[in-house]
Amino acid sequence: MELVEATAADLDALVKRWYSLAKAMEAHDELNALAADVTETAVGGFRAHLDDEAVTDYLVVHEGETIGFVTLREDHHPSRQYAQSLRIVNLAVDDASRNQGYGTDILARVKDIARDRxxxxxxxxxxxxxxxxxxxxxxxGFRPKQVDFAQPLE
Structure with a gap:
């Protein structure tokens, strides 16, 4: 399994997998409801990632087949001792490839990327x-650090 940095040619593969992830998240909270034009918005968002030096999308590829994706964002907080972080924004493995250790392998590769950066x-x-x-x-090995709260404004 490898992580392959996504290019503009990979936008459809990213959007397809992101949409599946986003649809699954709808069940967890009403604030996750998707907009009607979500596919167009997602294409624009992933296209913007290509121009953002802090964000990188990777396809998860196993034996030449794409089986998922991961989005990473670098953050810097100079006032903290632990100042340079890599955030996993999205991590998704296709349904047919789940529970086979790919998620753990992805995290190992992400750790290597983080150290390299x-x-x-x-x-x-x-x-x-x-x-x-x-x-x-x-x-x-992750531990809870903070809790996000959300409130819809009506």
């Missing part, structure tokens, strides 16, 4: 109600 820690967030994701990250 001079980062001193990783961050990730997931939906509070998504027990599978919470368990996955806990089992991988």
């Amino acid at each position: 001079g980062c001193d820690h990783l961050t990730v967030s997931c939906e509070w109600q998504n027990e599978d994701a919470r368990r996955f990250y806990r089992d991988a």
Whole structure:
């Protein structure tokens, strides 16, 4: 398994997988409801990633077949001792490839990328109600650090 940096030619593969991830997240909170023009918006968002030096999208490729994707964003907080982080923004493995160790392999590659970029820690967030994701990250050695709160404005 390898992580291959995505290019403009990969936008459809990224959007397809992101949409599947986003649809699954709708079940966890009403604030995750997708907009009607979500595909166009997603294409624009991934296209913007190509021009953003802090964000990198990777396709997860196993034996020549794309089986998922991961989006990483570098952050810097100069006032903190642990100042340089790499954030896992999206991590998705296709349904047919789940529970085969790919998520763990992806995290190992992400750690290598973070070290190569001079980062001193990783961050990730997931939906509070998504027990599978919470368990996955806990089992991988992540620990809770903060809680995000959300409130719709009506």
